[in-house]
Amino acid sequence: MLFRFFITLSAIIISIPSFAQVTEEMTPPVDIKTIIFTGDTQQSQLPIIKLGDRIVLEFDALNANEDDYYYKIEHFDYDWTPSNLSKAEYMSGYDNQRLRTYENSFNTFQIYSHYNLTIPNEYTRGLIKSGNYMLQIFNDYDEMVFSRKFMIFETNASVGVFIRTSRDVKYLYEKQTVDINISSSSIQFNNPAETVKTLIVQNNNLNTAISNVKPQYTLGNELVYKYTTETSFWGGNEFLNFENKDIKGSNSAIQFIELNELYNNFLFTNYVRGNNPYTYNPDIDGNFVITALDTERPWIEADYAWIHFSLLPDANLMNKNIYVYGNFNNYETNEENKMIFNESRGVYEAQLLLKQGFYNYKYVLVDDNDEIQEGAISGNYNQTDNNYKVLVYYRDLGARYDRLVGVGESNSVNITN
Incomplete structure (x- = not known):
């Protein structure tokens, strides 16, 4: 009877589906201000960097306590669920280290401490896999203070990004459409409708990004996206300043x-x-x-x-x-x-x-x-000058994580019909 109980229990456990939880960024508390998170070659606050380049995080703590902060780095799949890679597989060195570089404000009414973290460093020597990452900042009590997403890409795919006016005449003067061409000389895109995933980001805002649009056409090893509605964004208006x-x-x-x-x-x-x-x-x-x-x-x-x-x-x-x-x-x-x-x-x-x-x-x-x-x-206008980035992820049959194989970028200042 005991043997049959364990067999039944095992069958129940196996039959329960496992759902990986999507990880979101944590908002900082009110005393953490001016978070600046950039890469080597771009100054936007969403680092999308080439494999081997560095990232820099800066922030101010307004509590004047010179608190200690620690960082951890986690690797994620395309949908921001934890990947199957162990830390040793995506990181050279180790994390969970204290932020050692900080300075106190000078000659200001508001007292603050300014912290700086650069990766790679002597402890975290490098991140060796492409894909999605989360940088997490903790305090002395191992409580997460805030977190920020970033992406590391390879250069194995060429990503053409073309901004057009809307093909839907109803929104001709209000929307902008993103056309995409993806090709590679080193990757054979097997079953691209399932293995290739895209993320289209307007003005580095992940909240309004369009995800997981499948290729509309396949021409040899070239993937073509020329949708009417699926890759359209509201044009918005220029930012105030x-x-x-x-x-x-x-x-x-x-x-x-x-x-x-x-x-x-x-x-x-x-x-x-x-x-x-x-x-x-x-x-x-x-x-x-x-x-x-x-x-x-x-x-x-x-x-x-x-x-x-x-x-x-x-x-x-x-x-x-x-x-x-x-x-x-x-x-x-x-x-x-x-x-x-x-x-x-x-x-x-x-x-x-x-x-x-x-x-x-x-x-x-x-x-x-x-x-x-x-x-x-603000209104929506197809003339608005917007920045667009297209991220291309690929997981070949049997692979264990989603590679970010290419990134393309364009600007709607050159929008065409």
């Missing part, structure tokens, strides 16, 4: 300044742009740059200021969930950057503590289904 490198002076974006415990920079009130004709306004695709006037080391000499945002709504935006976001907060929508309606002024308001610099930002609406509607306030 402000610069406060002179924290004491107003300019074309900053209306006036007040000094309390910290400087307060009040931006001019913005308005709903969706009902107006498109106007070209150069931006840096949602990014930000830390800079401060008359400083040699802006990473520790730039101060923090309360930035006051305000938006004059139209009738359609009353009693709605509106947020101000950009790459400076990883395109997140949370209580910290949610706008509150000021009845006395008739505007939505938000104040964010940001380090001196040049910032792109945008107002977005989150609907009742928790979907982000960027165009509800």
